[in-house]
Amino acid sequence: MREDSSEMSEDDDSASPSDLGGAVIKYVSRAPSPDQVLENVLENVLLFLTSRQDRNAASLVCWSWYRAEALTRSELFIGNCYAVSPRRVTDRFRRVRAVTIKGKPRFADFNLMPRSWGAHFTPWVSAMSQCYRALEKVCLKRMFVRDEDLELLSRLPNFRELVLVCCEGFGTSGLAAIVSKCGKLEVLDLTEDEVMDDEMDWISCFPEGETCLQALIFDCVECAINFEALELLVARSPSLKKLKLNRFVNIGQLYRLMVRAPQLTHLGTGSFSPSEIVAQGDQEPDYVSAFDACRSIVCLSGFREIVPDYLPAIYPVCANLTSLNFSYANINAEQLRAVICHCHKLQILWVLDSICDEGLQAVGATCKDLRELRVFPIDAREDSESLVSEVGLLAISEGCRKLQSILYFCQQMTNAAVIAMSKNCPDLVVFRLCIMGRHRPDHVTGAPMDDGFGAIVKNCKKLTRLAISGLLTDRAFSYIGQYGKLVRILSVAFAGDSDMGLKYVLEGCPKLQKLEIRDSPFGDSALQSGLHHYYNMRFLWMSSCGLTHQGCNAIAQQMPQLVVEVINGNGEEEVRDDPVDILYMYRSLEGPRADAPGCVTIL
Amino acid sequence: MSTVLEHDYIGLSGVSSMENSQKLALPSEENKRKNDFKATELRLGLPGSESRERDADKYPLGAQKGLVSGAKRGFSGAIIGGSGKWIFTGSGGSEIDLTKNGGLFSPRALNVENSSQKSAVAPTAVKESVPPPSMPALDKKGQASSANSHGSAPAAKAQVVGWPPIRSFRKNSMASTSNNHKVDDHADAKSGSVCFYVKVSMDGAPYLRKIDLKTYSSYKELYSGLEKMFCCFSIGQCGSDGLPGRDGLSQRRLMDLLHGSDYVLTYEDKDGDWMLVGDVPWEMFTDTCKRLRIMKSSEAIGLAPRAMDKHKNM
Numbered sequence: 001m002r003e004d005s006s007e008m009s010e011d012d013d014s015a016s017p018s019d020l021g022g023a024v025i026k027y028v029s030r031a032p033s034p035d036q037v038l039e040n041v042l043e044n045v046l047l048f049l050t051s052r053q054d055r056n057a058a059s060l061v062c063w064s065w066y067r068a069e070a071l072t073r074s075e076l077f078i079g080n081c082y083a084v085s086p087r088r089v090t091d092r093f094r095r096v097r098a099v100t101i102k103g104k105p106r107f108a109d110f111n112l113m114p115r116s117w118g119a120h121f122t123p124w125v126s127a128m129s130q131c132y133r134a135l136e137k138v139c140l141k142r143m144f145v146r147d148e149d150l151e152l153l154s155r156l157p158n159f160r161e162l163v164l165v166c167c168e169g170f171g172t173s174g175l176a177a178i179v180s181k182c183g184k185l186e187v188l189d190l191t192e193d194e195v196m197d198d199e200m201d202w203i204s205c206f207p208e209g210e211t212c213l214q215a216l217i218f219d220c221v222e223c224a225i226n227f228e229a230l231e232l233l234v235a236r237s238p239s240l241k242k243l244k245l246n247r248f249v250n251i252g253q254l255y256r257l258m259v260r261a262p263q264l265t266h267l268g269t270g271s272f273s274p275s276e277i278v279a280q281g282d283q284e285p286d287y288v289s290a291f292d293a294c295r296s297i298v299c300l301s302g303f304r305e306i307v308p309d310y311l312p313a314i315y316p317v318c319a320n321l322t323s324l325n326f327s328y329a330n331i332n333a334e335q336l337r338a339v340i341c342h343c344h345k346l347q348i349l350w351v352l353d354s355i356c357d358e359g360l361q362a363v364g365a366t367c368k369d370l371r372e373l374r375v376f377p378i379d380a381r382e383d384s385e386s387l388v389s390e391v392g393l394l395a396i397s398e399g400c401r402k403l404q405s406i407l408y409f410c411q412q413m414t415n416a417a418v419i420a421m422s423k424n425c426p427d428l429v430v431f432r433l434c435i436m437g438r439h440r441p442d443h444v445t446g447a448p449m450d451d452g453f454g455a456i457v458k459n460c461k462k463l464t465r466l467a468i469s470g471l472l473t474d475r476a477f478s479y480i481g482q483y484g485k486l487v488r489i490l491s492v493a494f495a496g497d498s499d500m501g502l503k504y505v506l507e508g509c510p511k512l513q514k515l516e517i518r519d520s521p522f523g524d525s526a527l528q529s530g531l532h533h534y535y536n537m538r539f540l541w542m543s544s545c546g547l548t549h550q551g552c553n554a555i556a557q558q559m560p561q562l563v564v565e566v567i568n569g570n571g572e573e574e575v576r577d578d579p580v581d582i583l584y585m586y587r588s589l590e591g592p593r594a595d596a597p598g599c600v601t602i603l
Numbered sequence: 604m605s606t607v608l609e610h611d612y613i614g615l616s617g618v619s620s621m622e623n624s625q626k627l628a629l630p631s632e633e634n635k636r637k638n639d640f641k642a643t644e645l646r647l648g649l650p651g652s653e654s655r656e657r658d659a660d661k662y663p664l665g666a667q668k669g670l671v672s673g674a675k676r677g678f679s680g681a682i683i684g685g686s687g688k689w690i691f692t693g694s695g696g697s698e699i700d701l702t703k704n705g706g707l708f709s710p711r712a713l714n715v716e717n718s719s720q721k722s723a724v725a726p727t728a729v730k731e732s733v734p735p736p737s738m739p740a741l742d743k744k745g746q747a748s749s750a751n752s753h754g755s756a757p758a759a760k761a762q763v764v765g766w767p768p769i770r771s772f773r774k775n776s777m778a779s780t781s782n783n784h785k786v787d788d789h790a791d792a793k794s795g796s797v798c799f800y801v802k803v804s805m806d807g808a809p810y811l812r813k814i815d816l817k818t819y820s821s822y823k824e825l826y827s828g829l830e831k832m833f834c835c836f837s838i839g840q841c842g843s844d845g846l847p848g849r850d851g852l853s854q855r856r857l858m859d860l861l862h863g864s865d866y867v868l869t870y871e872d873k874d875g876d877w878m879l880v881g882d883v884p885w886e887m888f889t890d891t892c893k894r895l896r897i898m899k900s901s902e903a904i905g906l907a908p909r910a911m912d913k914h915k916n917m
Contacts, residue, residue: 107765107768109768109770109771110764110765110766110769111764111771112764112765115828115831116831166770192770192772194772196812196813197802197811198810199810199811220772247776304776327773328773328777376769377767377769378777379777380767380773380777381767382762382763382766382767409767409769434768436766436767438763438766493766493768494766518765519763569764570824570827571831
């Protein structure tokens with residue numbers, strides 16, 4: 001849950017057609033001039049510009065503004081690691097302290113992309129470790145990061161913050177390098193990464209003495225850690241505010257840590273179950289008092305192997321909670337209700353559908369301030385039991401009027417409930433509904449889900465992100481094209497009837513940045529209808545649609561600054577017949593990349 | 604009838620593995636074993652022709668474990684031609700389509716594949732065979748089923764890759780929590796596989812890796828995945844800048860290695876025995892595999908006679 005780092009979320013605010021604007025112009029060096037004074041003033045003023053959109057605009061004014069901006073930009077955001085090369089970046093921006101880089105497209109998370117595809121951090125870290133010696137912060141999302149890369153980072157003298165989201169390729173050895181060598185490390189944030197177990201005790205590698213640690217987040221690390229070392233580490237980290245444990249930390253150990261760190265604001269509770277069966281009459285720690293002592297906790301997560309009997313321990317902190325992540329906790333409606341009835345300030349809630357519609361009704365009844373809700377399926381299959389439905393969605397829409405973001409997995413839905421939500425929650429910015437059965441219609445009327453999603457784009461005037469599902473005809477797309485004028489991210493799966501669907505969207509949505517489509521009947525002529533817009537987009541993904549190699553070739557020829565990749569999803573190198581398996585295309589200043597594996601053909 | 608004979612054959616090894624099997628429904632166990640073995644037998648015909656018989660049986664989800672009874676077949680029966688090497692045809696289309704049927708076919712059966720099998724696998728056949736309950740979204744490229752079912756209610760409910768869109772980390776965590784304690788009754792039947800992450804060692808490599816068997820739906824994918832992981836070790840270079848690049852010269856494939864019989868892929872099963880990978884249907888394998896080892900074939904030679912002895916002694 002990245003409530004504080006909006007740049008890492010998919011819903012980031014960048015409307016960045018101007019990303020490339022300044023970079024196309026080559027920098028020509030000049031002799032010093034009387035304007036130097038003006039430039040110095042400019043630099044000092046530009047220091048106050050923090051938003052990258054503002055900076056992009058400023059850099060386009062004239063040469064001196066371009067130069068001044070390049071010298072004063074300290075935070076770099078690279079939305080697609082292949083859109084620009086490390087060399088070009090380090091040539092332009094000279095004094096960078098923080099870098100954010102995003103690699104693979106989101107559908108790679110669902111095993112649709114071959115693992116060898118790319119997004120290597122190595123060329124970036126090689127360049128940065130030479131050019132940005134003052135680098136303090138690195139955030140990566142969906143990149144392939146090796147232990148050697150982390151080792152290089154660890155040698156930067158001022159390195160303070162490492163955030164890795166959905167990354168892979170490194171192991172506990174890489175972590176050990178970072179923690180042992182970065183004496184000023186403040187943040188180590190590992191979120192949903194795949195970390196290899198090299199059987200290295202990285203927790204013990206923190207140096208002796210007081211640390212600067214403010215955040216230690218390792219709930220995704222699927223290997224046991226040295227608890228004694230962790231306890232000592234927490235005890236000597238007075239600035240520690242965020243601690244998210246992995247599931248190898250049991251509740252007894254959690255207690256010991258909480259007692260040492262009552263100043264925590266964000267806590268990931270680990271397994272939240274005892275290490276072995278606790279017999280009757282066993283002396284157990286007073287978990288309630290531990291939570292009671294942690295009066296600053298506003299964000300609670302973990303509960304990876306929860307034993308619900310221990311849930312009442314968290315009651316003391318519920319009243320202050322703004323963020324609660326129960327998305328790994330298999331609890332029922334009653335158990336949720338007992339907790340949620342105290343959580344009046346809750347703004348972010350992630351749950352499993354094990355709470356059923358009744359649980360959602362309890363949420364709607366109490367959490368009047370809720371901004372973000374995510375309901376995940378405990379059994380992620382198309383034909384699993386239906387635990388939440390339109391009833392739960394309706395209850396949420398009626399109770400949580402300030403809702404801005406929703407992700408809802410379900411087995412059945414009705415247009416009526418979606419329409420109701422569009423009217424009850426006008427502030428919606430993100431609406432993602434996943435009806436898990438493919439092509440499933442409104443289960444009451446049997447109609448396609450067109451009207452429901454149509455109402456969302458029409459009534460939710462601030463909507464920027466949309467994910468659609470269920471039985472959908474071209475009409476749904478016509479609504480999106482007609483009303484979705486602010487939509488930036490659109491996810492489509494198993495939807496539409498013909499090329500018209502895609503055409504409606506490409507012609508109607510001027511702000512579209514990221515379009516990801518799978519298993520929908522869109523072909524070459526639909527692809528042609530987006531030529532006017534592709535340079536404004538971060539990427540287009542189309543897999544298992546009706547595209548031919550010829551059609552993709554045509555696009556590649558017509559748009560020279562677009563990299564058009566045709567990918568074999570199974571990682572095979574063979575040249576496949578039409579239709580194209582995966583089309584992934586993105587604007588780039590660099591042309592075809594050199595590190596593409598055999599399963600990728602760049603047209 | 605050949606099936607009866609094979610049933611007896613299976614029965615020999617079935618005795619010792621009884622204790623491994625969980626949730627075996629006794630009255631239908633005979634039928635299950637028979638049908639399960641039928642699924643693994645060498646076949647010359649098209650899969651479509653036989654699938655209906657299996658359909659009638661409709662394995663309940665919990666009976667997944669019942670398949671374990673067939674897990675340990677004698678070594679000689681498992682290897683075509685008795686060459687002692689792992690033979691894996693690796694020809695793309697048919698194998699992938701066959702695993703759509705829930706991996707009930709032994710990879711051995713592929714050696715007598717027909718090229719026409721690819722088209723013979725109809726979406727309906729896919730639906731009615733065992734959907735692997737413990738491995739969500741692993742069926743490789745359910746393209747045929749999704750393409751066929753556009754615009755109408757789909758007949759096929761085989762799990763499609765990447766659908767529903769849940770990250771593997773979350774899926775695996777759900778599997779592990781429902782294994783660790785069963786709060787709900789509906790969690791029970793659906794938590795299938797015991798193993799997810801298994802260690803993979805390779806003789807000569809400096810450190811081990813861990814892979815998640817759930818992310819693969821066939822032996823072919825497993826090999827592919829292992830190959831990518833270990834290419835850097837076995838045959839050294841991955842390009843001078845450390846990137847796994849397209850340098851064809853330096854990138855020999857693990858599968859080539861295995862073909863060339865330098866290495867053999869083996870696994871340790873629930874009993875602690877080291878078995879050759881590929882004998883049993885994929886689901887059986889993922890249920891019983893505890894760790895993997897890429898063994899030098901000079902060491903693996905002993906594996907065959909030992910397995911044979913096991914068979915004889917039962």
